[in-house]
Amino acid sequence: MRIAVIGLGLIGGSLLRALAAAGHEVTGFDADPATRELARAAGHRILDSAPEAVDGTEVAAIAVPLPHLPRVLADLAGYRGLVTDVTSVKGPVRALADEHGVPRFVGGHPMAGTAASGFAAADPDLFRGAIWVLCVEPHSTDLADWLTLARLFTALGTRVVPITADEHDDAVARISHVPHLLAAALTSTLAGAPLSATLAAGSFRDGTRVAGTRAELIAAMCAGNAPAVHRELDAVIADLIRLRDDLTDTAPTAKILPYLEKSTKLRQSWPPTPGAPGRMTADADALLALGRSGGWVTSVDGTELSTMRPETDRFSS
The missing domain is CATH 1.10.3660.10 (6-phosphogluconate dehydrogenase C-terminal like domain)
Structure with a gap:
């Protein structure tokens, strides 16, 4: 698949490297000339503008901080491919995509990262085993586009969770x-x-x-x-x-102990243990039910999904 990554910091750079390692034809762009040179030196095809980077691609992944998104979306005016992002908030990004008339958009957020930043910290294995949220808006998300991205990201070893932007x-x-x-x-x-x-x-x-x-x-x-x-x-x-x-009570230990015991139990039961694998046919309602239960997609075959849900009795208290 021909894919562009716009923004080559830790997340964007890791995505560029992961997609290239998976055999995709990847181009990239970053507003910082030094970052572009660093990515070129690592052997990647890096262009000097966002429009050049997305030209001829099927998917454009935007990996820039929220304040820079309006500029990037303006640069992509006229792009007819599928657009996604990795921003850590989804409602404002959805609104910006609507405002800029992006014809095909599916919001995303990989729940991965480190305290390090920049392309120098990029790791092609960063997303392996990580959660990748892909938003499903019941009346606007194109299911075929959602499945394209779910197939792409699960192939990188991620667990794709379908929820709405507001729920995210x-x-x-x-x-x-x-x-x-x-x-x-x-x-x-x-x-x-x-x-x-x-x-x-x-x-x-x-x-x-x-x-x-x-x-x-x-x-x-x-x-x-x-x-x-x-x-x-x-x-x-x-x-x-x-x-x-x-703690000002005459018996502070007894007073705070129930709260601490509850939090200890919750922390010991995290992360959730996967239950039995499942299969489902993709549609918006089924995807949202899966995500709301804490479940995720592990692979995509056409419209058939392999899924996993957590054990349901570990977070009941």
């Missing part, structure tokens, strides 16, 4: 965007505290890992999903206030 944004606010803000808040406690910096060990390292992500990327994804992030932050803050108040 609600979920990632909870499990990605708010954790980035919490990590930043925890990291800020090191300011002016050299003793704390010396004593900090595993729990601090694990709790603050994503604070090493580029600040502009964290700001863009949280601001782009502000309503959902605000809602989830309120929920977390309410829990923290409750725990703070419980």
